[in-house]
Amino acid sequence: MVSKSFDLSKSALNDASRRDVLKGGAVAVLGLTAALAPFKAQAAGDLVALVHTQAAGDNGPVDSMIAKLQQLAKEKGFTTRIVYASDPATYETIFRTLGDAGASVVVSTFNEVGEPIKALAPTYPKTKWIQLFGDPIEPPLPNVATVSYDYYLGCYLSGLFGALISKTGKLGYIGGLSLPPLNADANAIKAAAASASPAATTSAAFAGSFQDPAKGQEIATQMYQGGVDYIQTDSAATDAGIIAAANEGAGRLVSAISPAQYKLGPKTVVALVELDFGQSLYNEVSRTLSAGWTGGHVTTGLGTGVIDFILSPVFVEQGPPEIVAKAKAVWPQIEKAKAAILAGSLKVPFNTAL
Numbered sequence: 159m160v161s162k163s164f165d166l167s168k169s170a171l172n173d174a175s176r177r178d179v180l181k182g183g184a185v186a187v188l189g190l191t192a193a194l195a196p197f198k199a200q201a202a203g204d205l206v207a208l209v210h211t212q213a214a215g216d217n218g219p220v221d222s223m224i225a226k227l228q229q230l231a232k233e234k235g236f237t238t239r240i241v242y243a244s245d246p247a248t249y250e251t252i253f254r255t256l257g258d259a260g261a262s263v264v265v266s267t268f269n270e271v272g273e274p275i276k277a278l279a280p281t282y283p284k285t286k287w288i289q290l291f292g293d294p295i296e297p298p299l300p301n302v303a304t305v306s307y308d309y310y311l312g313c314y315l316s317g318l319f320g321a322l323i324s325k326t327g328k329l330g331y332i333g334g335l336s337l338p339p340l341n342a343d344a345n346a347i348k349a350a351a352a353s354a355s356p357a358a359t360t361s362a363a364f365a366g367s368f369q370d371p372a373k374g375q376e377i378a379t380q381m382y383q384g385g386v387d388y389i390q391t392d393s394a395a396t397d398a399g400i401i402a403a404a405n406e407g408a409g410r411l412v413s414a415i416s417p418a419q420y421k422l423g424p425k426t427v428v429a430l431v432e433l434d435f436g437q438s439l440y441n442e443v444s445r446t447l448s449a450g451w452t453g454g455h456v457t458t459g460l461g462t463g464v465i466d467f468i469l470s471p472v473f474v475e476q477g478p479p480e481i482v483a484k485a486k487a488v489w490p491q492i493e494k495a496k497a498a499i500l501a502g503s504l505k506v507p508f509n510t511a512l
Contacts, residue, residue, distance in 0.1 A: 206231065206443060207239040207256050209249075209266040212368055214242065216395035217418040222436030223267070223290075230440050234447065236262070249274040257282035263446050265439055267291060269337065275302060286446045286453070290438060291339075294455035301453050303442060308459030309339065310346040311499055312431035313390060314506045315467035315492055316413045317350030319429060320388035321358045322488040323481065325409065329360045330386040332377055332400055334368035334393035338510040343392050345509040350495075361386060362512065368394035375399030382410050390431065391415060398422060411481070420472040428477065428485060430468045438464045461500050467492065 208227050214220045231238045243252050256264050265288040272292050279287045279302045292304035320329045331347050333340040344362040351358040365373040374396035388411045391397040397414055404410040404426035413429040458464045474482055498504035
């Protein structure tokens, strides 16, 4: 197994070359192709590539995807290429280069890659394309799988939990961007909090980026100073700033997204609405290795091993004893609600209107 990473945000595509791409210049295309030339040395069927559009080092989705792809590569013996594509103007050229190299599987991330994949996949029918966090393609393409995540169901449980342990009755939600699924997450928290306590309030805000910890810290600080004492994060690398704001005052709590974030706030990260992008990637790439694979849309929710609401074991050990005791006391209500969602007796609206 061979694994190599390419960070195109640090390549010759920056500055003049990047401007050429935006103008459609041939110089930039040649530069990018040269940067990805090692792909072409791979034998067809032996290469699985991950093209991630948010930076690694996020203690969350991207880090977990890279780790799980490398794990699966060791288990199955295929070669990997991991590319950070920070500029949308480069997506099509990256995907074409991978297709020309005979990549067997190309995985990419988030809504922004949907159109380039949809446009190019028919040109490379032997390559299997996976878009993690994407809408269904209509009509479906036989070599493209899109995956969506019912994260709002976990957020409902977070809102219920937050309302039950909050001292002020004021909850917060901070997302990366106002997108329909994230709007639904915020609304699920509001609905759950109101069901637990009619007096509870939920403030929702968006940082405008999934990679801006400073903005996350600024928004979270304002919320905490306004009386919010429990915030649900939904903003990838921006989460680090939210957790930092929680660490600056007593009684401030956060529900985050990844176990890697426990260490950022062992006494403040009380829970997770975990979305294990790494496990999702592992599952979907594994499926492509099976005979008879075909594309289509996959919806992932509670009970799949990818999304769950979890009480932090680190917080249980290190958090303020009074809050730990309260969290343990209300947790059976969370488990009851989770079971009801899975059984279908508790319906959580997917409401995207803010």
